Amino acid sequence: MHRVEAGPLRRFTSQIFAAAGTPADIADTVAEFLVRANLCGVDSHGVIRIPEYIEEIDAGHVKPSERPRIAKQTATTGMIDGRWGFGQPSGVMAMELAVKKARKHGVGTVLAVRTNHIGRVADYTELAVRHNMIGIAMTNCGPAVAPWQGMDKLLGTNPMSFGIPAGKEDPIIADFATSASSEGKIRVMRTKGMALPPGWVLDRDGGPSTDPAVLYEGGVLQTFGIRGYMLNLVVETLGGALTGEGVSDEFKGVNGIFMQAINVKHFTSLRSFTASIDKMVKKMRSSRPAKGFTEVLVPGDPERRTMRERELNGIEINDAIWDSIMQVAKRFGVKPQTTGA
Ligand SMILES: NC(=O)c1ccc[n+]([C@@H]2O[C@H](COP(=O)([O-])OP(=O)(O)OC[C@H]3O[C@@H](n4cnc5c(N)ncnc54)[C@H](O)[C@@H]3O)[C@@H](O)[C@H]2O)c1
Numbered sequence: 001m002h003r004v005e006a007g008p009l010r011r012f013t014s015q016i017f018a019a020a021g022t023p024a025d026i027a028d029t030v031a032e033f034l035v036r037a038n039l040c041g042v043d044s045h046g047v048i049r050i051p052e053y054i055e056e057i058d059a060g061h062v063k064p065s066e067r068p069r070i071a072k073q074t075a076t077t078g079m080i081d082g083r084w085g086f087g088q089p090s091g092v093m094a095m096e097l098a099v100k101k102a103r104k105h106g107v108g109t110v111l112a113v114r115t116n117h118i119g120r121v122a123d124y125t126e127l128a129v130r131h132n133m134i135g136i137a138m139t140n141c142g143p144a145v146a147p148w149q150g151m152d153k154l155l156g157t158n159p160m161s162f163g164i165p166a167g168k169e170d171p172i173i174a175d176f177a178t179s180a181s182s183e184g185k186i187r188v189m190r191t192k193g194m195a196l197p198p199g200w201v202l203d204r205d206g207g208p209s210t211d212p213a214v215l216y217e218g219g220v221l222q223t224f225g226i227r228g229y230m231l232n233l234v235v236e237t238l239g240g241a242l243t244g245e246g247v248s249d250e251f252k253g254v255n256g257i258f259m260q261a262i263n264v265k266h267f268t269s270l271r272s273f274t275a276s277i278d279k280m281v282k283k284m285r286s287s288r289p290a291k292g293f294t295e296v297l298v299p300g301d302p303e304r305r306t307m308r309e310r311e312l313n314g315i316e317i318n319d320a321i322w323d324s325i326m327q328v329a330k331r332f333g334v335k336p337q338t339t340g341a
Pocket of ligand 1: 043045105117119125158174180181182183185296299301302
């Protein structure tokens with residue numbers, strides 16, 4: 001097991017991408033987002049992705065020096081062309097543009113096409129929350145998930161995130177795949193030799209399994225029950241049909257992006273809104289815990305806690321993941337700065 005501080009890990013990650021032909025500012029953004037995912041405890045979307053992103057550059061799928069552009073816009077809507085560069089700059093541009101439009105007109109809705117993987121979707125709703133706006137972000141993904149009661153790969157893991165600003169309390173940050181699990185989490189569990197909870201995957205014959213390996217041997221992810229199935233179809237619609245990139249197994253992209261910012265001030269006073277959210281957060285936290293639990297949290301709490309702990313004590317990266325990153329780093333002659341076993 002390796003324990004790495006966030007700062008050196010960020011620099012190390014950025015240097016790898018820069019050595020692979022990425023302009024320094026884009027390499028910094030991608031590194032910042034990957035390491036932030038680790039800090040939040042979402043290791044499936046952290047530096048484990050370095051080898052995959054480099055493979056995508058090698059294959060010509062990620063064009064590291066391309067920058068996103070605004071393809072078209074109105075007062076309240078926008079369309080970003082990611083030009084097949086890294087996904088994170090497209091995601092940032094989309095939500096920043098949505099916030100800008102919402103500041104003036106109350107709501108901004110911005111989609112992005114031809115983008116690569118944008119990572120942890122909450123990063124973008126948190127961006128809206130920093131401007132005291134409600135952020136909504138969704139992205140469809142390549143087919144890996146079966147429809148409810150089906151066994152064919154017809155849907156993406158299709159995550160959605162909602163960010164809600166509070167006043168004195170912490171914001172509510174909901175961020176989840178509409179599949180029973182993200183693929184990345186299963187990848188991490190396979191690396192750690194862990195069994196999956198029931199209901200996450202079907203094997204190649206459509207039978208239930210708790211073995212993460214079946215997913216990579218012709219198996220398929222399941223939706224998060226019937227409710228996950230319905231929400232998944234919504235993400236297909238907004239990220240695939242509305243962007244024009246295609247739905248279900250006709251979607252040949254990586255992430256079709258839908259982002260929206262809602263400016264609270266255009267509907268009610270920010271003060272009364274945040275007071276309501278504060279009250280709601282407090283009420284949830286003051287609920288009597290059910291049997292087997294010691295506390296009640298709000299979405300965003302687990303990530304904030306893990307971030308505080310990891311900023312203090314560093315990020316643990318298991319040997320298999322670290323070795324795969326080091327292989328890529330060696331290829332580019334990049335050395336990590338500070339690591340501890
Ligand atoms: N870009 C992509 O293509 C893509 C695809 C799929 C998933 N993802 C990302 O994968 C990540 C993991 O998704 P997931 O479905 O495994 O998430 P998950 O099932 O672990 O759910 C996480 C959410 O649940 C909240 N939560 C957890 N425990 C809680 C508790 N006790 N009380 C209240 N709230 C609690 C968290 O704050 C967070 O909002 C997300 O960041 C998602 O955006 C990205």
